[in-house]
Amino acid sequence: MLQSRVPIPHEPLPEDALLETAITAGRKAGALLLQYTADGFRIEYKNPINLVTEADHAAEQCVIDHIRGRFPSHRFLAEERGSVEPTPSPYLWIIDPLDGTTNFTHGYPAYCVSIGLEYKGRCILGVIYDPSRNELFTAIEQRGVQLNGRSIHVSETMTLDNSLLVTGFAYDIRETPRNNLDHFCKFAVKAQGLRRTGSAALDLCYVAAGRFDGFWEVRLNPWDMAAGSVIVREAGGRLTDFSGKDLSIYGQELVASNGQIHEAMLTVLNQESPQA
Numbered sequence: 001m002l003q004s005r006v007p008i009p010h011e012p013l014p015e016d017a018l019l020e021t022a023i024t025a026g027r028k029a030g031a032l033l034l035q036y037t038a039d040g041f042r043i044e045y046k047n048p049i050n051l052v053t054e055a056d057h058a059a060e061q062c063v064i065d066h067i068r069g070r071f072p073s074h075r076f077l078a079e080e081r082g083s084v085e086p087t088p089s090p091y092l093w094i095i096d097p098l099d100g101t102t103n104f105t106h107g108y109p110a111y112c113v114s115i116g117l118e119y120k121g122r123c124i125l126g127v128i129y130d131p132s133r134n135e136l137f138t139a140i141e142q143r144g145v146q147l148n149g150r151s152i153h154v155s156e157t158m159t160l161d162n163s164l165l166v167t168g169f170a171y172d173i174r175e176t177p178r179n180n181l182d183h184f185c186k187f188a189v190k191a192q193g194l195r196r197t198g199s200a201a202l203d204l205c206y207v208a209a210g211r212f213d214g215f216w217e218v219r220l221n222p223w224d225m226a227a228g229s230v231i232v233r234e235a236g237g238r239l240t241d242f243s244g245k246d247l248s249i250y251g252q253e254l255v256a257s258n259g260q261i262h263e264a265m266l267t268v269l270n271q272e273s274p275q276a
């Protein structure tokens with residue numbers, strides 16, 4: 001018997017519920033982090049410069065509990081506990097409960113909660129909350145990006161000469177030759193200014209908001225990039241690896257920019273380092 005080809009209806013994503021859930025989770029975890037800064041916290045050492053605090057663990061639990069309460073079948077990839085997969089689901093929440101732990105432990109107020117969502121392998125939602133400044137960055141694919149409810153956009157800076165750039169260094173900086181110091185030196189003499197804030201997720205938000213013109217880093221993890229990549233994309237920015245290929249959050253290398261200075265950044269990143 002001939003079967004008629006009826007197209008399978010495309011199930012609309014519950015975008016508003018997903019966003020609202022991520023926002024509430026981010027705000028709750030952010031409030032918890034502030035509470036720990038007031039009350040104090042225990043610190044453990046993953047290596048001499050890679051710290052984790054009880055606040056990291058508590059914030060992670062808080063985010064997962066909240067999201068799981070609304071979406072019990074969804075999967076999670078979270079920095080401190082790794083992959084949590086109760087069922088096969090097209091939804092994967094990618095969470096950094098405290099991005100900027102070193103800053104946090106020193107009372108330097110540059111840290112945030114970062115919550116990204118992949119649907120069928122594509123990052124579609126990003127929520128990043130900076131509790132110290134009460135700044136909430138939210139983005140959903142094709143619906144733009146907001147900072148505290150107002151649309152934001154990348155900068156229009158055209159040249160490296162006029163750019164404020166930012167970067168970061170991984171925790172194995174003492175062990176690996178791929179430590180980013182070579183790139184740092186090259187950009188230091190090409191850019192108008194260069195910063196290292198200590199929170200990759202906020203660095204991405206600041207590119208989206210036009211506060212930075214470009215950001216690069218090596219050896220990042222998916223939870224550093226998931227939410228921020230949607231935020232930069234929706235703000236009109238460009239995201240690639242060092243060879244110019246579209247960003248994969250599983251690929252460690254990241255270049256994020258306003259688009260205008262992207263090729264110039266790639267050129268610098270691919271220059272041979274002068275021999276010592």
Ligand code: IPD
Binds near residue numbers: 098199
């Ligand atoms: C770190 C921060 C830092 C970056 C490191 C990350 P954590 O994350 O984002 O800016 O340079 O590569 O590991 O450990 O504070 O969540």
Ligand code: CA
Binds near residue numbers: 096098099200223
């Ligand atoms: Ca991080």
Ligand code: CA
Binds near residue numbers: 056079101
């Ligand atoms: Ca972290």
